[in-house]
Amino acid sequence: xxxxxxxxxxxxxxxxxxxxxxxxxxxxxxxxxxxxxxxxxxxxxxxxxxxxxxxxxxxxxxxxxxxxxxxxxxxxxxxxxxxxxxxxxxxxxxxxxxxxxxxxxxxxxxxxxxxxxxxxxxxxxxxxxxxxxxxxxxxxxxxxxxxxxxxxxxxxxxxxxxxxxxxxxxxxxxxxxxxxxxxxxxxxxxxxxxxxxxxxxxxxxxxxxxxxxxxxxxxxxxxxxxxxxxxxxxxxxxxxxxxxxxxxxxxxxxxxxxxxxxxxxxxxxxxxxxxxxxxxxxxxxxxxxxxxxxxxxxx
Amino acid sequence: xxxxxxxxxxxxxxxxxxxxxxxxxxxxxxxxxxxxxxxxxxxxxxxxxxxxxxxxxxxxxxxxxxxxxxxxxxxxxxxxxxxxxxxxxxxxxxxxxxxxxxxxxxxxxxxxxxxxxxxxxxxxxxxxxxxxxxxxxxxxxxxxxxxxxxxxxxxxxxxxxxxxxxxxxxxxxxxxxxxxxxxxxxxxxxxxxxxxxxxxxxxxxxxxxxxxxxxxxxxxxxxxxxxxxxxxxxxxxxxxxxxxxxxxxxxxxxxxxxx
Ligand SMILES: Nc1ncnc2c1ncn2[C@@H]1O[C@H](COP(=O)(O)OP(=O)(O)OP(=O)(O)O)[C@@H](O)[C@H]1O
Ligand SMILES: [Mg+2]
Numbered sequence: 001x002x003x004x005x006x007x008x009x010x011x012x013x014x015x016x017x018x019x020x021x022x023x024x025x026x027x028x029x030x031x032x033x034x035x036x037x038x039x040x041x042x043x044x045x046x047x048x049x050x051x052x053x054x055x056x057x058x059x060x061x062x063x064x065x066x067x068x069x070x071x072x073x074x075x076x077x078x079x080x081x082x083x084x085x086x087x088x089x090x091x092x093x094x095x096x097x098x099x100x101x102x103x104x105x106x107x108x109x110x111x112x113x114x115x116x117x118x119x120x121x122x123x124x125x126x127x128x129x130x131x132x133x134x135x136x137x138x139x140x141x142x143x144x145x146x147x148x149x150x151x152x153x154x155x156x157x158x159x160x161x162x163x164x165x166x167x168x169x170x171x172x173x174x175x176x177x178x179x180x181x182x183x184x185x186x187x188x189x190x191x192x193x194x195x196x197x198x199x200x201x202x203x204x205x206x207x208x209x210x211x212x213x214x215x216x217x218x219x220x221x222x223x224x225x226x227x228x229x230x231x232x233x234x235x236x237x238x239x240x241x242x243x244x245x246x247x248x249x250x251x252x253x254x255x256x257x258x259x260x261x262x263x264x265x266x267x268x269x270x271x272x273x274x275x276x277x278x279x280x281x282x283x284x285x286x287x288x289x290x291x292x293x294x295x296x297x298x299x
Numbered sequence: 300x301x302x303x304x305x306x307x308x309x310x311x312x313x314x315x316x317x318x319x320x321x322x323x324x325x326x327x328x329x330x331x332x333x334x335x336x337x338x339x340x341x342x343x344x345x346x347x348x349x350x351x352x353x354x355x356x357x358x359x360x361x362x363x364x365x366x367x368x369x370x371x372x373x374x375x376x377x378x379x380x381x382x383x384x385x386x387x388x389x390x391x392x393x394x395x396x397x398x399x400x401x402x403x404x405x406x407x408x409x410x411x412x413x414x415x416x417x418x419x420x421x422x423x424x425x426x427x428x429x430x431x432x433x434x435x436x437x438x439x440x441x442x443x444x445x446x447x448x449x450x451x452x453x454x455x456x457x458x459x460x461x462x463x464x465x466x467x468x469x470x471x472x473x474x475x476x477x478x479x480x481x482x483x484x485x486x487x488x489x490x491x492x493x494x495x496x497x498x499x500x501x502x503x504x505x506x507x508x509x510x511x512x513x514x515x516x517x518x519x520x521x522x523x524x525x526x527x528x529x530x531x532x533x534x535x536x537x538x539x540x541x542x543x544x545x546x547x548x549x550x551x552x553x554x555x556x557x558x
Contacts (some may be wrong), residue, residue, distance in 0.1 A: 097366070166402025170464070173361060174415040174471055175392030184414075189405045295406055 039274055046271020049264035057224055062269050064220045067235060068137065068242035069276065072216060073205035075141035075238055080148045081198055087149070088156025088194075093182055112150035117210040119146050124214035135217025137242040143211040148201030155197025159190035188295055195288040199281045206277050209246045217241035218251055245273045312337045312475060312505045313358060318372035320353060320362065327353045329529040331372070335475075335522075340497055340506045342516040342537065345526035346552070351509045352399060354526065355477050358507065359394040360387045376475075392419070395473040399480050399509075401460035403452035403467075408435075408444050411452045411463055415471035430470050437500075438466035439492035458485040465493065469500075476500065478508040482515065494519050513553055517541050525549045 057063030087108075095101045123143030128135060160182075167189060171181040187194070220243045223233040232240050243251070252259065252266040259265070313335035320328035327350050335341050335358075343351045353362070360381060362368045374381045381390050395415075403411050412431045421427060431448070435441040440462040444455070452463055461484050468476055478497075482490040497506055497519050510516050516523050517537055524534040525546075533540060533549045544550045 164402065166398065166400055167404060169361065169364065169398060170402040170404060170467075171414070172364060173359065173391055173396040173398070174418060174467065175388050175390075175395070176414075176418050177388055180418065185404050185406075295410070 039278070042267075042274050043271045046268045049267040051264065054265065054268050057222070062245065062248060062265065062272065064222050065243055065245045065248045065269065066272060066276075067222075068216070068220060069206060069244040069246075069273070071236075071238075072137050072141050072144065072212075072242060072244055073202050073280075075137060076144040076148065076205045077198065077202060079141060080145040080152055080201055083145075084149050084152025084197070084201070085156050085194065087153040089160065089182060089187075091153065091157040092160035093178065093186075108150045108153055111146070112154070114147070115210075116147055116208060117213075119143050120211035120214050122146075123211060127215060133239065135215065135219070135241040136239045137216050138238040140212045140216025140242070140244075141205075141238070143215045144205045144208050147208065147211060148204045151201050151204070152194075152197045155200070156190075156194050159193035159197075160186055162193075163189055188292075192288050192292055195284055199284050202280055202284075203277055206244075206273060206280070207246055208244075209250045212244060212247050216244060216247070218243050218247060245269050245276075249273070310336050312376065314373075314375040314378075315357075316373045316375075318354075318357065318370070318374065320350075320357060321369040322365070323367045327529050328357070331531045333524060333531060333534050335505065335507060337505050338501050338503075339521040340501050340508060340519055342520035342523045343507065343509045343526060344511070344513070344516050344523060344552070345532075347511075349526040350529045351526055352479050355396070355479055355507060355509055358475070358477055359391050359396055361391075361396060363387055392471065393473050394475040394477065395468045395471050396477040397461075397464050397468050397479065397481050399483070401457055401464050401484065403455070403460050403463050405451065405453055407449045408452045408455070408463060409448040412466050412470045415467060419471070434466040434470040435463075437469050437496060438462045439489060439496060440466060458489050461485060462489060462493070465496075473504070475505045475507065478506065480509050480511060483511065490515075513541075513555075525552060527552070 053060050055061055055063060057067070091101070091104070095104070120143055123139055123146070127133070127139035127142055133139065163186060167185050168181055171185045172178070176184070219241045221233055221241070222235045223231075224235060226234045227236070228234055229237050231237060234240070249266045249269045252262040252269070256262050256265075311334050315331055315333050315335075318328055318331040319326065331354060343354065345351055356362045357370060357374060358376075358381075362370065370382065376385070376390065376394065379385055404414065406414075409431055412434050413427045416427060416430050421430070432441065432445075435444060440459060443459060444463070447454075452460065455463060461481060465478075465481060482493050485493065494515065497508065500506060501521075508516075508520065520537045522534065523537045523540045525532045525540065525544075525548075527548055533544060533546045535545070540549065541553060544553065
């Protein structure tokens, strides 16, 4: 029996469909494997080179750098999330199309493609030289914020713009103000996407080295029993120098290589850093999912 | 305002005078004049693209949200000019709207309905519970959602979502309810429920409803306005408009010869 032209066409469409599905699967699994192998390699090397002293909060261990990394990312998010989200809201909801907005877009785009060493040197100039301060965590957090701000701004703007028009109309038609509409309907609805932006921004903070070289500095002198926040050795003082893990890795591979354990320290630091980034994004996802689900949101 | 003037106005909710509306250069409404009476259902009919939704939105200034919209002419709500002498937010609390596409918020069923009352500052749980239940019952959807009040409204079917949106509007207790084809996504039974609801509501509210369904317009409305290409061709009591239309185009449209 001969297939009718219609049947032939359907058959062809199905073949193409399944072929494309396979191709996308291959691409998808390639990246997954790549990530898994990379992570396994880094973590594996870290585990092999591990010795207990690495876990101490002394100059022999990486505890201080671990703490500095978390603290710096925290500080930079405290700065960049409110600013970036506010800017994104402005771009999506308040700005009028026109020359000014185009100009603003160009600024944000160029900001997002600035090399991080340039931002680092700019930070050194402004936050260190101009203020006359020593290298400090806050300067590092500000430099990282410059890098992550465009990311948070654009993800927030895109997230709001991609919402169905009906959400806004529905809210406004009930007599809600624009701000109420944004804060009670639009922002909760795009929380998961904004969270993605924040995770990416935090990722920059975790991984950044060049921008921190001349801002947060490469030394850490902390006294863990000193809780006077104004003292330069208090762990929580944001105006003390603080080397992060990624900078530590870089340091151990360059000038620090005189240290006989340099390679082991670097490998273990890298493993810790990878685990930190993974744990942070997992945690952020779980939290947003939970909030979103609780409020009856999209996912 | 003199007494005579006041008496004249008592039954009139909206007065629309020489209203023109432009989307950029495109004129979507052309010199519209009509009055909408209190406690009546006014139906807007006409072929797709003739400006029914656009006109409906001018009544609560939802067109303000669109860029490049120019309006001239006057719209009075209880003799107050809505474009000049009224705050859009105040206006929308009094004149609320159900849209052509159901648009529940990505929140729970309960939070959707409580949204309007919360805007108005109602915080007490017992009071909100009561409003939510009453509104959902009025919109003929209570039985279907009473066991899932705290689940996402996005999980409802299209027809259920539309009734939820109606409940959301009712919870606000506006003076006027604008409905843009509220039953186009509903099955005959829920359509009937909404029609009954509309007839019931007109005791306390004023309703303006857009519909493509001639039977629906003739079943529930008191007045009908027929729009064509941005013009108001004919506006009369529903009985007259459907039995003895004065314009040939109206007759052709309602008898199904075009549109
Ligand atoms: N935001 C807009 N910008 C530009 N033109 C618009 C806009 N909204 C509507 N129009 C145009 O205005 C005219 C009237 O549109 P409107 O939505 O009011 O029609 P309608 O009578 O409600 O049609 P339907 O029955 O299909 O819903 C149409 O020609 C439409 O293309
Ligand atoms: Mg319409």
